[in-house]
Amino acid sequence: xxxxxxxxxxxxxFAIGLYGALTRRNAIVLLMSIELMFNAVNIxxxxxxxxxxxxxxxxxxxxxxxxxxxxALSGHVFAIFIIAAAAAEVALGLALxxxxxxxxxxxxxxxxxxMRG
Amino acid sequence: xxxxxxxxLSPELSVAALGVIVIIADxxxxxxxxLIWISVIGLTVPLTFALLLWFNTPDPEIGVFGTVxxxxxxLFFHFLLIGTTAAVIVASVTYSRKFAGFQGEYxxxxxxSVSGMMLLASSRxxxxxxxxxxxxxxxxxxxxxxxxxxxxxxxxxxxxxxSALSSAILLxxxxxxxxxxxxxxxxxxLDAISGMSADGGRAFGSSALMLGVxxxxxxxxxxxxxxxxxxxxxxxxxxxxxxxxxxxxxxxxSAAFAIVLRxxxxxLGSNDLAADWSVLLAILAAIxxxxxxLLALTxxxxxxxxxxxxxxxxxxxxxxxxxxxxxxxxxxxxxxxQGVLFYLVAYAFTNLxxxxxxxxxxxxxxxxxxxxxxxxxxxxxxxxxLLALGLLSLLGIPPTxxxxxxxxxxxxxxxxxxxxxxxxxxxxxVVSAFYYLxxxxxxFLDEPENDERVTADIPVxxxxxxxxxxxxxxxxxxxxxxxxxxxxVSGVVT
Numbered sequence: 298x299x300x301x302x303x304x305x306x307x308x309x310x311f312a313i314g315l316y317g318a319l320t321r322r323n324a325i326v327l328l329m330s331i332e333l334m335f336n337a338v339n340i341x342x343x344x345x346x347x348x349x350x351x352x353x354x355x356x357x358x359x360x361x362x363x364x365x366x367x368x369a370l371s372g373h374v375f376a377i378f379i380i381a382a383a384a385a386e387v388a389l390g391l392a393l394x395x396x397x398x399x400x401x402x403x404x405x406x407x408x409x410x411x412m413r414g
Numbered sequence: 415x416x417x418x419x420x421x422x423l424s425p426e427l428s429v430a431a432l433g434v435i436v437i438i439a440d441x442x443x444x445x446x447x448x449l450i451w452i453s454v455i456g457l458t459v460p461l462t463f464a465l466l467l468w469f470n471t472p473d474p475e476i477g478v479f480g481t482v483x484x485x486x487x488x489l490f491f492h493f494l495l496i497g498t499t500a501a502v503i504v505a506s507v508t509y510s511r512k513f514a515g516f517q518g519e520y521x522x523x524x525x526x527s528v529s530g531m532m533l534l535a536s537s538r539x540x541x542x543x544x545x546x547x548x549x550x551x552x553x554x555x556x557x558x559x560x561x562x563x564x565x566x567x568x569x570x571x572x573x574x575x576x577s578a579l580s581s582a583i584l585l586x587x588x589x590x591x592x593x594x595x596x597x598x599x600x601x602x603x604l605d606a607i608s609g610m611s612a613d614g615g616r617a618f619g620s621s622a623l624m625l626g627v628x629x630x631x632x633x634x635x636x637x638x639x640x641x642x643x644x645x646x647x648x649x650x651x652x653x654x655x656x657x658x659x660x661x662x663x664x665x666x667x668s669a670a671f672a673i674v675l676r677x678x679x680x681x682l683g684s685n686d687l688a689a690d691w692s693v694l695l696a697i698l699a700a701i702x703x704x705x706x707x708l709l710a711l712t713x714x715x716x717x718x719x720x721x722x723x724x725x726x727x728x729x730x731x732x733x734x735x736x737x738x739x740x741x742x743x744x745x746x747x748x749x750x751x752q753g754v755l756f757y758l759v760a761y762a763f764t765n766l767x768x769x770x771x772x773x774x775x776x777x778x779x780x781x782x783x784x785x786x787x788x789x790x791x792x793x794x795x796x797x798x799x800l801l802a803l804g805l806l807s808l809l810g811i812p813p814t815x816x817x818x819x820x821x822x823x824x825x826x827x828x829x830x831x832x833x834x835x836x837x838x839x840x841x842x843x844v845v846s847a848f849y850y851l852x853x854x855x856x857x858f859l860d861e862p863e864n865d866e867r868v869t870a871d872i873p874v875x876x877x878x879x880x881x882x883x884x885x886x887x888x889x890x891x892x893x894x895x896x897x898x899x900x901x902x903v904s905g906v907v908t
Contacts, residue, residue, distance in 0.1 A: 311586060318579050327575055334582035338589050345593035371598045372589075375541050379585060382548045386578050389552055393559055393571045400564060406575075409568045412652045412718075 303344030311337035324394045324404045328387055335383040339376040346372025422477040422484040424463040425492050426532045432456040433525035440518025450507055453521045457500045460532075464492040480599055481539035490755060490902035491535035491672045498665050498762055499528045501881060505770045506657035507873040508777050513560055513655075520560060524661065527553035531669035535676075540588045540598045543673050547584075547637070550669060551577045554662060558654035569653025576646040577636060584633020590626030591681070603681035627682065627691060631698070637670035639663075640698055640732065641705035644725045648709075651721030656776065659717055660769035663724045664762045671731060671758060675751055678735065679907050688738045695736035696835050703729030703842040710849045716772060716784050719849060723808060724765075726846060731757055733839055734823035737830045748900065748907050749829060753822035755899035760807070760815030760888055767881035768804035771797050774870035774878060784853055789862025797870055798857045800882045805850040807885050810843050815888035822896075 310333060317330030349369050394404055401408070420427065435456065436449055443449065468489045476483045503521065510517045530549030537543040555577065559570025592598050595606035607623065635643040651659050678691060706726030713719035734757060737750030772782075774797050779786050791798040807814035820843065824836040870878070888895050 311582075314582070318575075324571065324575070328578075331575070331578045331582055334579070335585065338582065338585040341586070341589045341593065345589065349593075349596055368597050371541065371592060375589065375592065375598065378541055378545055382545065382581075385548065385552060386574070386581070389555060390571070390574050390578065393555070393567065393574060396559065396562070397567045397571060400567065406571075409571065411565050411568060412649045 300344055300348040303347070304341060307337045307341040307344065310334075310340065322405050322407045324397075324406050325391075327406065328390045328394075332383060332387065335379055339379055342372040342375045342379070344372075346370065416477075418475075419477040419482070422467070422475060422482060423533075423536075425460040425467070425489075425496075426529050426536065428460040428463055429457070429496075429525055429532060430529040432459070433522040433529065436518055436525065437522045440522070446515070446517040447507070449518055449521055450503055450510070453503050453525065454500050457496055457503075460492070461496050464489050464496065476538060480601075481542040482533070482536050483538045484536060485905045486902045487672065487676065487906050488532075488536040490898070491668060492532050494668055494759060494762060495528055495531050495535070495665050498661070498668075498766065499524065501766050501770075501877050502657050502661045502665075505660070505766075505773055505874045505877040506655075508871045509655065509657055509773055509874075513562075516560070520557065523553040523557050524658075527551075527557070527661075528665065531665055534669045535672035537673065538600050538676075540591065540600065540677075543600075543677075544581075544585060544588060547673075548581065550666065551581075551637075554658070554666065557658045558650055558662075560658070561655055563653075565653035566655070567653075569650045572646055573650045573654075580633050580636030580643065583629050587626045587629025587631075587633055590622055591630065594620065594622045594626060600677060600681045604683055607682070607687065608684055624690075628694070630677065631674070631691070631694065634670050634674050635698070638667055638674065638731075639725050639728045641702040641725060641729070644702070644705070644728075647725055648713075648718045648721040651724070652715055652718045652782070656717065656769060656773050656782075659720075660766060660773075663720070663769070664765050667724070667728065668758050668762065671735075671754060675735065675754065675903075676906060679751065679903075683907075692736050692738045692830075692832075695732050696832055699729050699732035699736055699835060700838050701729075702726070702732060703839060705729075707842050707845045707849075710846070713849070714784055715782050716787070716853065717782050719784065719853075720765075720768065723846070723849075726842065727761055727808070729842070730820060730823060730839060731761075733827050733832070733835055736835065737823065737826035737832060748903055749826040750823070751903040751907050752896070752899045753819070753826045755902055756822050756892070756896055757819035759895060759899075760819040760885065763881050763884035763888065764804050764807040764814070764816050767800060767878055767885055768808065770874055770878040770881060771801035771804060774874045775801070775868055777871070777874070778868045784856055786863075787853060787857050788860035790857040790868070792862050793864075793866065794868035794870070797868070797875075797878070800878050802854045802857065803882055804885065805854055807889070809847055809850045813886070813889045815885045815892070818889055818892050 314330045314333030318327055321327055346369055398404055436453055439449060439452055467484045510520055527550050530546050533546035534550060537546050555570050555574040558573050559567045595603045597603060597606055639647045682691060703726050706722050706729060710719050710722035731754055734750045734754035775794055776782060807816035810817045810820045824839050827836045
């Protein structure tokens with residue numbers, strides 16, 4: 298497995314998510330598509346981290362210091378924060394979907410067109 | 415976290431603490447109006463901390479493992495954000511009766527959002543910047559839906575979905591920046607890039623870096639309301655509560671410009687990289703100005719019209735960011751960002767005056783349609799004059815601050831070899847006269863629907879007066895603000 302493989306999977310997942318986010322009508326499916334995009338980002342972050350960490354640790358020229366390890370681990374930290382922020386985003390999104398469903402009995406975003414121009 | 419870290423973060427932390435205090439006070443107090451005064455008076459605490467930091471830190475100090483800085487640029491935006499928030503809170507005294515019983519949550523969400531925006535201006539690390547962005551965005555989505563009407567809920571959901579989409583795009587770009595450079599530190603990214611072997615034929619020297627930069631600019635473009643990422647603006651502006659629209663159009667946009675300025679001028683600040691993103695921003699600026707002004711022409715709802723006007727102003731601001739001197743002497747390099755900072759303050763005063771006057775008038779009439787302002791000069795003469803003054807400043811007529819802001823960014827563009835962009839900007843300003851002056855004409859020349867007087871309440875009247883005074887003072891005597899802006903950018907732009 299190489300970095301290219303990981304980034305390819307990430308790019309494909311991101312593209313699927315973006316396609317869903319741009320074409321789907323159901324607000325909940327939209328949130329799921331966006332979640333897919335966030336997870337594509339997580340894969341890329343972990344991939345970069347995984348393939349730079351050994352280089353930082355085993356490379357003869359680079360001395361292993363707290364600094365290099367911290368740099369390589371940033372990807373993991375990034376992914377954890379993204380998961381947390383995405384959860385908050387979905388929680389608020391679902392709350393809004395429920396509030397709208399109570400008033401209009403629909404979760405279809407194409408019917409949310411009271412404002413035009 | 416050491417005591418020094420807490421000291422550097424004290425403005426952000428005290429704003430967040432104020433938000434929590436307001437929630438607790440909301441549980442205790444029977445009457446909700448005191449909460450507004452608790453918030454406004456409480457905002458003097460972060461303001462004091464920011465002033466102390468400004469006078470006591472000679473060098474840009476870095477803290478919390480290098481992720482946060484309290485340099486002059488960050489503090490400049492702290493002042494702007496705290497001032498804007500205080501003014502918006504004062505102006506929502508009457509308006510917030512529409513959500514009676516929930517004023518505590520309204521104020522707390524706004525304060526928490528501001529703490530995120532302030533952290534965004536201070537962050538020196540892309541992970542911190544992303545988290546600050548989320549902290550500032552999520553409360554705004556809830557606030558946009560706060561009226562619980564069909565339109566308001568729709569505005570909230572649209573804002574949330576599109577900001578989540580833009581976050582995902584932004585994150586993809588940030589992760590590529592991290593992957594290419596191996597660091598999340600904004601200062602460290604530049605060192606890593608200059609150490610790499612660049613492919614001279616390609617923009618940014620490598621495809622991966624170009625992908626990262628383009629996606630980062632696209633992601634922040636949503637927050638700055640830059641075309642073609644401006645689709646959420648008109649609907650959210652029309653549906654959301656008017657004070658929140660004022661807050662969104664100034665605070666949210668300023669914070670996004672702060673972080674973009676820092677990333678572009680610090681992480682991507684070398685001359686050959688700057689030449690590449692300068693072209694990208696110049697094209698975006700031209701598209702944004704034109705799209706915003708053309709779409710505003712046909713609007714009937716004043717909040718929707720001002721939404722498109724916001725898009726146009728994001729374009730003028732981008733002109734200043736794109737104005738990186740090609741001749742790269744430090745004097746020319748600083749003029750663009752300095753102009754952007756001046757423009758942001760001028761725009762803040764102007765837009766606050768416009769929105770507060772609209773709040774004062776629509777509190778009584780209840781209609782956001784431009785036709786509802788017919789003959790308002792006879793029903794509310796003073797407010798009509800202030801609204802007209804604000805619209806003239808948005809248009810850029812002397813002696814207003816909006817005029818000088820445009821002069822500074824356009825002249826910076828001409829000095830850095832982007833004369834064509836300045837010409838596009840001036841043509842756009844002329845086009846914008848059509849829709850700004852149409853509102854003025856409706857107010858002063860059309861017949862009123864009825865002769866009932868429209869009087870403003872004292873808080874919103876005072877807030878409108880302050881904002882209008884600011885836009886006149888900085889329009890007549892800009893030198894102190896200009897010097898302030900120069901101090902703020904001098905540490906970042908080298």
